[in-house]
Amino acid sequence: MSFTEDAWIVFNEAITDYHKTDDVDTPESxxxxxxxxxxxxxxxxWIDTVQWHLEDIIRDENISPEEALKIKRRIDSSNQKRTDLVEFLDDFFLEKYxxxxxxxxxxxxTESPAWAIDRLSILALKIYHMQIETERISADENHKTKCAQKLFVLKEQKKDLFQAIDRLLLDIENGNNKLKTYKQMKMYNDESLNPVLYQNKKDV
Known part of the structure; x- marks a missing residue:
């Protein structure tokens, strides 16, 4: 079994486990x-799945501004955790090779193995939720047909991404590709780099 096949099984296990409660506050197990x-x-x-649903919740037109702000802060924190975990995964490959x-x-x-795997994780979520839309009882047939067409494209993308990631890892193993990573250095979360944050801190 290839790396991507193994990863796909784990991703879908996390997605299935999350949807047993379908609650963004469910702790990861x-x-x-x-x-x-x-x-x-x-x-x-798991981080991607929780964030997927937070992104759904924040788009509720009836959500209060206070709750929306709380969720926006939570999404920002989730994005940072996601980035940290991707970089940790790249460190895993750096050690392995x-x-x-x-x-x-x-x-x-153009991208490291971990950032390609990040796209695969998101793709697993897209396929899971698009599959649901093709079967949703409350949806009309036109909606289901359009979603079935989108699902076909997503599955084609899955096949291509499987091949690309497995090929990248093989090329690294064979010395045909140089594994080189860069930290994302996100500036908006850093009090010393975000002008709004460090100006506010100075004014206090």
Missing amino acids: NPYEKDSLEHILYSKN KDIVPKKEAIIN
């Missing part, structure tokens, strides 16, 4: 051994 790759992948998708010496002609990919 990761079934995998701590520090294992599966543990990282499960946590990654630390003894690989890239060939002289080795190329650098």
